[in-house]
């Protein structure tokens with residue numbers, strides 16, 4: 001399962017192999033932004049000014065904090081709810097009656113444009129994850145150099161790494177080496 005807010009949190013690239021490369025904020029990379037907007041069918045070709053960047057990084061820090069808290073057994077607290085409601089209030093909703101082949105529908109959409117629309121989409125996606133109970137399945141990769149956020153779709157919620165072939169394997173090798181070192185002592 002894919003969620004825009006999880007993709008958004010993963011806009012920070014970290015050197016998961018732990019070779020000492022500095023992490024990269026891909027929000028600052030035009031190519032990453034273009035593919036992100038394209039994937040989620042949002043307005044393409046948006047420029048990013050300093051103000052937009054500030055708002056996006058604020059949202060990312062907030063959602064990262066909540067995700068960390070939930071992933072380590074905590075909950076979304078009162079303060080978080082207030083902040084989420086603040087975001088909701090910043091984006092007015094327009095309702096439209098639509099008749100389609102399946103019948104009548106009331107369609108909700110936002111009047112926001114540009115990055116405000118992107119922020120609205122991210123916040124709404126997060127809130128849906130919360131309402132639908134998906135949040136408890138969201139995890140942070142157990143490799144401390146990686147910290148990739150992912151949705152654990154396994155039956156018993158047992159996934160520890162973003163990718164078993166990459167981080168999973170790396171950690172296995174590290175544990176193996178660690179054991180060997182211990183044995184030599």
Ligand SMILES: [Zn+2]
Nearest residue numbers: 141146162167
């Ligand atoms: Zn990982």
